[in-house]
Amino acid sequence: MKNPNYEAWMLTVGNELLIGRIVNTNASQLGKMLTLMGFKVSRVIVVPDDIDEIVEEVRRAIGRVRLLVTTGGLGPTYDDLTLEAIAKALNRELKVNPEAEAMIREFYSRRGMPITRERLKMAFMPEGARALRNPRGAAPGCIVEEGGTIIVSLPGVPEEMEVMFKSEAFKILEGVSPKVSIVECSLVIKGVPESTIAPAIESTARKYPEIYVKSHPVGFELGAPVIDVRVLASDSDRESAEATALEALAYVKREAVKLGGYADEAYCG
Amino acid sequence: MKNPNYEAWMLTVGNELLIGRIVNTNASQLGKMLTLMGFKVSRVIVVPDDIDEIVEEVRRAIGRVRLLVTTGGLGPTYDDLTLEAIAKALNRELKVNPEAEAMIREFYSRRGMPITRERLKMAFMPEGARALRNPRGAAPGCIVEEGGTIIVSLPGVPEEMEVMFKSEAFKILEGVSPKVSIVECSLVIKGVPESTIAPAIESTARKYPEIYVKSHPVGFELGAPVIDVRVLASDSDRESAEATALEALAYVKREAVKLGGYADEAYCG
Known part of the structure; x- marks a missing residue:
């Protein structure tokens, strides 16, 4: 990019x-x-x-x-x-x-x-x-x-x-723009504060340098922090972009679980 | 300024x-x-x-x-x-x-x-x-x-x-900001299109170089265009800033009337 x-x-x-x-x-x-x-x-x-x-x-x-x-x-x-x-x-x-x-x-x-x-x-x-x-x-x-x-x-x-x-x-x-598809996918993580998940976000960005990953605190549910992790990926076709984004979010999810959190399924908008 | x-x-x-x-x-x-x-x-x-x-x-x-x-x-x-x-x-x-x-x-x-x-x-x-x-x-x-x-x-x-x-x-x-009061005043003009009032706005800006004047089209009433003219003025005290802004808007109003429009009283927010 x-x-x-x-x-x-x-x-x-x-x-x-x-x-x-x-x-x-x-x-x-x-x-x-x-x-x-x-x-x-x-x-x-x-x-x-x-x-x-x-x-x-x-x-x-x-x-x-x-x-x-x-x-x-x-x-x-x-x-x-x-x-x-x-x-x-x-x-x-x-x-x-x-x-x-x-x-x-x-x-x-x-x-x-x-x-x-x-x-x-x-x-x-x-x-x-x-x-x-x-x-x-x-x-x-x-x-x-x-x-x-x-x-x-x-x-x-x-x-x-x-x-x-x-x-x-x-x-x-x-006529002058790149021929790419851009996809944004999202994963909602519960039970881990943003500063605790930060090292995992950082390592995701290092592991997948072609994507853009960002965490957004969205509030609390039953006293537990809720974090929305979003990944933007682009590729020549939509399927490939989505596959990269979902792979990165699967990695984030595994890290979140290790830290005692849990996450719903990732989805792409 | x-x-x-x-x-x-x-x-x-x-x-x-x-x-x-x-x-x-x-x-x-x-x-x-x-x-x-x-x-x-x-x-x-x-x-x-x-x-x-x-x-x-x-x-x-x-x-x-x-x-x-x-x-x-x-x-x-x-x-x-x-x-x-x-x-x-x-x-x-x-x-x-x-x-x-x-x-x-x-x-x-x-x-x-x-x-x-x-x-x-x-x-x-x-x-x-x-x-x-x-x-x-x-x-x-x-x-x-x-x-x-x-x-x-x-x-x-x-x-x-x-x-x-x-x-x-x-x-x-x-401790470092200027000691000024800033006032914004507004005049609503009806019945004159923005491009017709434009020369009057321009001459207002020339006549009162210390103010900031801008027209905003806000729509139509009974088929006639409605323009909101806003003036920002600043001075060492609020009264002086307001006086300058109102003087400039009085000038705009006279010009609008000459062009066949009419205007309510100006007010300062």
């Missing part, structure tokens, strides 16, 4: 995320979708609505990760700066993208509304970019490549982000 | 945040608390449970921002690496912190449980650090300073994070 060609970063833009007015559900939604596609998500970065701060992070990503997905900052207001910042980071001109302009004109003409300077602003994209249709709003998305890094820019409104990802970005990214 | 001495970054550690298994509520909770204390939060960074990735981001923060708050990675398992990474980033030794050790021994002896290698691991902190008491769990927090940057490390469990921040970190940070 350490292949840097499949590494992905997310850059979510917006002061309202930094001051805690809203929770970053876009990051978790995208994290889930990108992971399932086989990308290894190794950073989520939240930046203010500030050109220089956005430019700094975009430049860090270029040539380092295969995919950078940005959310937010595509709208008509003065503080929607994402595409201007990407153009600057790429040293490309920011100019009207004809595809994007057509999408915006269609959106407003259907509603009987004129094109203003602010509305046309949403058609300005880095030179060489492709516009992504927004089925739920006015602001088109954008995709552009530089130094081996694909930069996909999606809207910040969660519903628009999700629909645009699934209807537009997914098709394009499928 | 651009004073770099009051800039704060958050570093939240954990693969489960990157793969979208959990939503980063710690970042929004902390963002709110730090903003109310007068810090300018300019980055949230989520990193995997990986020493080198954590070290890279800690080093970026040192000497650049006044405050770095980390969450997660303080527990007993092999992938809890935050304090080891901070020690490495600071080129300091990672060694048993006697305060932390006493807290951990007390926690387990009260529960009649022995000290194991995994439990003692939670007492290892960078040399020169202070331990922060965890009223809700086993893992102590940690505070250490380097190059003018205060690094506060809190647990990843949201309840433990919040209690430790309020009971331990807040007192210490009050």
Whole structure:
């Protein structure tokens, strides 16, 4: 899973995320979708609505990760700066993208509304970019490549982000994502505290370096601690991924029993 | 608000945040608390449970921002690496912190449980650090300073994070935070689309550079768009901050009326 060609970063833009007015559900939604596609998500970065701060992070990503997905900052207001910042980071001109302009004109003409300077602003994209249709709003998305890094820019409104990802970005990214199946399996252990089971989790991770294993305390039953051990495994097909995950959890279960605990059957979601 | 001495970054550690298994509520909770204390939060960074990735981001923060708050990675398992990474980033030794050790021994002896290698691991902190008491769990927090940057490390469990921040970190940070009051005021505008009001929002931001103004579309009433315009203002006292925010919103209201919309009274939360 350490292949840097499949590494992905997310850059979510917006002061309202930094001051805690809203929770970053876009990051978790995208994290889930990108992971399932086989990308290894190794950073989520939240930046203010500030050109220089956005430019700094975009430049860090270029040539380092295969995919950078940005959310937010595509709208008509003065503080929607994402595409201007990407153009600057790429040293490309920011100019009207004809595809994007057509999408915006269609959106407003259907509603009987004129094109203003602010509305046309949403058609300005880095030179060489492709516009992504927004089925739920006015602001088109954008995709552009530089130094081996694909930069996909999606809207910040969660519903628009999700629909645009699934209807537009997914098709394009499928062509570059690894061909893997990812499976998550879970084992619930009772009667052993997390700090007691920790060495077994550690040795599982060492024994199966290709998986991701993590324990989560979920509470107590009749005074005994309950731990949920989860394993993520990926492979070229689902059956092989599941087999690896279940083998790792069988090992965890044997260790838990040795420590005086007991466990239900593992299951894969 | 651009004073770099009051800039704060958050570093939240954990693969489960990157793969979208959990939503980063710690970042929004902390963002709110730090903003109310007068810090300018300019980055949230989520990193995997990986020493080198954590070290890279800690080093970026040192000497650049006044405050770095980390969450997660303080527990007993092999992938809890935050304090080891901070020690490495600071080129300091990672060694048993006697305060932390006493807290951990007390926690387990009260529960009649022995000290194991995994439990003692939670007492290892960078040399020169202070331990922060965890009223809700086993893992102590940690505070250490380097190059003018205060690094506060809190647990990843949201309840433990919040209690430790309020009971331990807040007192210490009050001594370094700016002496400001922050006020948020809101104005609901009806009958003007967001892209039509955008130029007025932009000119408000230009006219009142010390505030933060943002419009949020909240839906439709009887077919007319409803926009929530929010202003954050900070000043040495609450009255002055509120006066600035209300003056800015009165300006927005006049512009909205000119554009054919109407608005309720502004209110401050």
